[in-house]
Amino acid sequence: MECNRCDAEAVMHAAYSGAHLCADHFRESVEKRVRRRVRRDDLVPREATPENPQTWVIGLSGGKDSVVLTRILHETFAEDPRIELIGLTIHEGIEGYRDASLEACVELAADLGIRHEVVSYEAEFGVRMDDVVEDDPENMAACAYCGVFRRDVLSRYAAEFGADLLLTGHNLDDEAQTALMNFLEGDVAQMAKHFDASLGPLSERRDQEAFVPRAKPLRDVPEKEVALYAHLEELPVHMAECPHSSEAYRGEIQQLLYGLEENHPGTRHSILSGYEELASIVAQRYEDDDGERADLRECVECGATTTRDRCRKCSLLASLG
Template sequence: MKCDKCNKEAVIFQKYSGMHLCSTHQMADVERKIKRRMRQDRMVLPGDHIAVGMSGGKDSAVTLSILVETFSKRPDIKFTAITIDEGIDGYRNFSIPKVKELCDELGVDHIVVSFKEEIGHTLDDILKRERKEASCTYCGVFRRTLLNRTARSIGANKVATGHNLDDDAQVVIMNIMNGDIERLARMRPDRIQDGLVPRIKPLMDVPEKEIALYAFLKGLPFYMGECPYARESLRGEIKDMLNDFENRHPGTKYSIMRGFDDMIDCIKTKYQQVPLNKCEICGEPGIKGVCQTCKLKERVKIN
């Protein structure tokens, strides 16, 4: 099949757009979507120091690569890569070297923060001794806290993550299925909260499959393995469901996010942004007196 733009050999067919694209135009399409979103949301501004959350996978690799290349001629804008090492045997020990390789290529400082040093135990150890919550609950809470704390400690004023279109569509459906509409409102915060470094998501308009192809075509170093705990969560089931719908009804994921964007103002009218307080134990931002991180640490008796 030929590319619809230049008649070269196509490498992808976008069912939702009806376009066949060659490698050059596929990469250009991904970059166009990302840069459009960054301009639209004013994600990167003069003087920014952006911490980029780096897992070692395709999404974070593409995020860092495009950010650095887009703003390489701007000495007033700084990027620092941060990897949270949860201590998942046979997974994170393979992905961290990929992050280091990419950071060396791009000339970006790389910081690794581990559960073992900051929480007291690896995720594997935690799950051996405590299973009242799903693995992603412990991992997500601790990882978000450590990423935020580390970004703040180095003076970063924003955190960039590799969340793509698939990720956001999954979050919307997951929270609707859980009946947690208040959590949906948090996806589009109105204001910056004290102690919480604002997040930006440059890839939010790009499907996961296209991010993966872009990373391959560009030759970026990244780890292709999946977290061994990923399939335990409801999110894994929703991911499979949405992929099936997308295959049968192209454009489903974009439609979900368009619908969410149309509803978000109404949702935020009912569920207004709650001011955060400092945790009574650790001082990190949280909704209640004691943050979720400290509650989980107490639950698994690792304080």
Template sequence: MNCTKCDREAVLHAEYSGAHLCEHHLRESVESRLRRRIRKDGLIGPEASPEDPETWLIGLSGGKDSVVLTSILAETFTEDPRIELVALTIHEGIEGYRDESLDAASELASELNIRHEVVSYADEFDLEMDDVAETDPENMAPCAYCGVFRRDLLSDYADRFGADKLLTGHNLDDEAQTALMNFFEGDVAQMAKHFDASLGPFDERTDSTDFVPRAKPLRDVPEKEVALYAHLAELPVHMAECPHSSEAYRKEIQELLLKMEAQHPGTRHSVMAGYEELAELAARAYRENSPDLGECERCGAATTRDLCRTCQLTEAVHAA
């Protein structure tokens, strides 16, 4: 089958649009959607200038999503003096897994000539995920611990580096799965946080100055297309799945969405279109009724509790 836009051989059939795309037009499409999302979300602040550039911190794990995100951002802003890119890789302490993805992240940052920083759970929390998975003091899936620790470090280092934006490589599938999980669980607070973190123009999100705004420029691109882009562009990517990955509920949602997408192309896009409206309403209501933020007694992080969730979990792990 030939490409819809030219006479080259197609490498992808995007069922939701009906388009057949060759390598050139697939890559062009992914890049176009990422850049359009940057414009739509107003990521480049009006005050950004060559004299006072914005710093964007990218969570670079070495997996396909973060590698594609970093590669396109570097290509887009290399010659733009208004934006400075910094990549941050977090080493969780997972033997035989994170070392290889760290190698991929380091190789990419070197090729793109962007600043690359590495932090670890061992240095920051005096623990490693291998040990957390073995002890599991809170009787939770390893991903639950890791998600809290990772979010904490991304936010902490975004603040330390004076970042104006924090960018992650979440794709359309990731976002649609999260949307359905929050909806099925009736988690209005998470819907509100999701809006404040990644949806809508930045000037509509929150008046709080305690958090660096987050952005997900790949959230309009399906996972399959991100993976194919990484392959065709011959980017250094670590494709292995984390050995501690055990989010059974998310995998159920993933299978449901893939089945629905196969039978009804465009389902993921429809889910996100409706969810964004619900999340915005939830965010506005949540801001009016949310509890006041204080400081964690141990680390000083913003929290509604005496101890933030990160300190609660690290205490439990060390006591186990």
């Protein structure tokens, strides 16, 4: 099959758009969608200048999503003195897994010439995920512990580095799954929190003073296209799956979406589009008279912004002893 835009052989077919694209036009398509999302979400403010640059921290895990995001952002802003990129890698303490992906992060950062920082759960919390999984005092999935710790480390270090923005490599599949899970669970509060944290233009977000704003420029790109981009660009990517990964419910949602997308191309895009609009409306429900989240407070132990007296991180660490 030929590319729709030239005579070269197509390397992919996007059923949701009907497009057949060669390698060059496919790469161009992915990069265009990421840059369009950067513009739509107002990620580069008007006040950003070479004299007043923006610092963007990227959660760099070494997986395909974060590696592709880092590469595209670097290509986009390499000659732009208004933007400084910092890669932040978290070592969870998983034997034989994170060490390999850390090598990919180090290689990518060196190739691109960007600042790269590494922090660990062991240094931050005195725990390793291998031990947490073995103890499991809360009787829950490893991802539940790890997600809480990861969000805390990313947020704290983004603030410590003076970041104006914290970026993560969530793709279209990730976001569509999250949207569907929140809806099926009836979790209205989480919808509002999701919008305030990382969806929509920065100008429409609430509580920007409480957190370093987050952004997900890859969220218009399907997971398989991210993987193909990494392959075509021969990027240093660690493809192994975490040995403790066990998000059973998300896995069911993932398989459901695979089937819907195959039978009804464009389903993921429709879910995310509708969810963003709905989440924006829901977020207004939790505003006070000043337009800020009325349920936010400081954790009594660590001072982190939370919706409860003791934040989830401190609660989990207490149960871990």
